[in-house]
Amino acid sequence: MGENKKKIVIVGGGIAGLSAGIYGRLAGYEVDIYEKNPVAGGECMGWNRRGCHIDNCIHWLTGTKPGTGLRRVWETVGALEESTEFADCDIFYTSIAGGTQVTLWKDLEKTQAELLKISPEDEIEIKKFVQHVRYALKCEMPVEKPMDAMGIRDYIRMGASMADMPKVMKEYGSMDLKDLAGGFKHPALKALFTDYLPEDYVASSFLVSYATIVSGNGEIPKGGSLAMANRMVKRFRNLGGKLYCSTPVSRILIEKGKAVGIERADKKTVLADYVISAVDTMEMFGTLIGKKYMDGKWKSCYADSEKYPLFSAVQMAFDVEAGAYEGKGTIFFPCIPFEAGGKKVERISVKSYEYEPGFAPAGKMVLQVNVPQFDKEYFYWTGLEGKEYKRAKEEVVKAVEERLLAQFPGLKGHMEFLDCWTPVTYKRYCNAYHGAYMGFITKKGVKSFRVKGTVKGVKNLYIASQWIMAPGGLPVAVAAGKFALWRIARKDKRNI
Template sequence: MKKIVIIGGGVAGLAAGIYARICGMDAEIYEKNAIPGGECIGWRRKGFVIDNCIHWLTGTKKGTELNDVWKEVGALLDDTEYAPLNSFFTSWHGDKKATLWVDLDRTRRELTELSPEDKEEIDKFIDYVEYSKKCVMPAAKPLDMFGFMDYINYGKEMGEFVNVMKELGNLSLKEYSKRFKSPLIRKMLCDYLPGDYTAYSLLVSYATIADGNGSIPVGGSLELSLRMEKRFKDLGGRIFYNKPAQKLNIEKKKVVSMLLEDGTTVTGDVFICTADTVVLFKKLIDEKYMPKLYKKAYESSEEYRAISGFQVAFAADKKFNPGETVFIDIEPLKVGAGTFDRMYVKVYGYDDTFVNGDRQVIQTNIFQSDADYEWWKSLTKEEYNRAKEELAEAVRTRIETAFPETIGTMEYLDAWTPLTYERYCNAYHGSYMSFMTTPGSKTIRVKGYIKGIKNLCFAGQWSNQPGGLPVAVTNGKFAIQRMFSRKEFEERINDQRRAEGREAERDTYDSIAAVCGKRVS
């Protein structure tokens, strides 16, 4: 039996392990932390659960290829419940507000009432979002395994979204927003994603929500990762925690073993690295193996930008409900190297996981760039801790200014920075996704093979921009799928489904309390 050694127990690593076991291979995962999930985690503070990752999960719509993958890996079950949300987000500016509702007709109507002079562009915007529902990531197999007819059919399925790409593919959100006269709509279009992102990125995100394909599983990020861990173990996989990798030993163009930081040596037939590519190519193996596209990306931070955040969590009265996610004007606040006059407040009362008695978790995130990361990195430990405390208090006062009903009611829970992601996940510049998709830059989309090493590949969100959970889970799957012919892989998947009686109910997995007290910030 071929042995697969997987570096990293995040969503990509767990997916690779699960598909390896389904395909009859021995599989071991080595994870540097004490719990699974990588960036897809949560933790507990003062009796409250804080969620780090899922703002929505692409692939929750039944019948989609990605939904099939989420179910295959156990992340979503037949009885999984979803939060009852009816909007994407709301933007405030001055005394006016605008909401992107799940109901596109309602959004069209309210935006037109807000700014009649923008009616033509508003109609186009809603049409573009409707067309963007057709932008569905292939999950049954990777593009490099497509045949001629697969490409033909995929192109047909994209429908009018192809025209959206043609018109907006070279525009940033900031540039696109200038088509609108309303200051509020301009703010709204650059609120959820940084204004440097490609314009269609927001449209696709909103379309996912509006199509019912971007719901939020109750229980949040950590429980999703725990369900995947359970699936992997139930299939006979082995996962080892607190086992960071130090080096891959290469002889005669093959990895012969992996050295862990505790001195342990691990052997296997095939090695799959699901950690950040900067970890693989600048720590585990010689940098000479790094593909040219990645060398360019790491050397061209203006073209290939990392995105992170400074985040703060509070406990607030459950009655506080300005909307699930609300962007507000704030007194300018310097965070890292930049100064910001907008931020959001995300209210988690929609899920009892994040409620304790009559109190709920609220969080905010201020985007951080490569320059901001460098600022945080320059601080001493004492300066770093003081900066976190002072900024958390500054965030509190700005929330209180926007929402006076919160004055004296919010309890500070935690704050985390780009360095938290770097320390916990070895994330490049603290990025919780892959490189930003910006107009004009060449999109990174690779198979993960490494020239000069026969039995090593990499998978995960850094294999495809813009990263995120869908990219992570599918690339974990694809790393295994490429080892087989299309027919053989499908036969093994179907054999496993028949053996399990896939329609039968699975046991629920409810052990969040046992692990979510781990400190990560």
């Protein structure tokens, strides 16, 4: 570790903030992280209810394949340790439609065989899809340095390792998931391709996600999201970083166009050479520095939710007798329509945690249901007062329970409600803009959102957040933390 004279203050102890903090210590800076919640981790979170653990993030962690750049980053920040085990999952997810069940397996050949068996008339589209997933297998997110700092040699190296990606972009880059589904004739296949991500997501992103699972680069670390965040906290503290939890920050102090520190909600100020904002970016612009610093690119994205939509969900968890549930992995199924957040819902998904026996008492298992919600529904939920909000949640829980039992009758008498949370929960807990837990969705025909992570007119302020690059998620968060430090270290001629 190098000299220790300069100080960095980081606002927000989610994955991006912890990553920035760890790289900051590795580069020899004194680092303080201020986190408003009692525990760090942000949206990479889990909590306990009645003897069960509710894991609320990692469905898959991109960057688990040994030898990849992102895996090295996860190892550097301590998220993945030598002893970290991965869940033994052979399924991406399953969809049920019109009485037919279809699965995207980790084994691509198995998927192809299953899809062809279900719908021989879709042979051409199925084989094309599978071939293009194969093309995407080597797709990796560049994490050595920020893309705007990449030189010709970096691009050549990246191009060589992802030689087949242009074929994926050519075939699927200008269609969305609705278009992709529309190319199939069988209703179960149509449902399969619009179930996992919002249907206006660009189709190439979905292929890359599935390829990540197939290539073994998207595993689930055992112990779940909170355990992973805790490993990063341990790494940060072992490196000598200081983490202050239950310490909200109200302002980033800016003097003469330069960030000079922060003001905590308890009015104490902390001065620093650099400030990294690792909170939701609307919290940064709206509260910590003021919207006058928001440049045109941010403004136009935030202002146009048609072009740059966001998503969230109403979710709930149940504990069930393990033997009473006949599903596995994540299953999407049709149901009698009901309303959640004012939106008509006709399909829901249920995820079972059979791979984490420690999440429930012996013989039991946690099930989690996800009901998709968007901007409009966020306003529905925020418009409800205390009692109304509680009642609206109870109604959704009741509707979901009935539909779960209709789909899985074996659960009758063997299922107990644990908890329910909504887009408002993400706002309250993480200051997440409109309750969104990923960044802006990339739609077809719309340029994918990406910014540098600096703020025009403010020196020494850097942004480390999933929001700096669509579609967000854990890999973007951890890379954003590293990139913020890369910029600071380059300025000070240090290495990270």
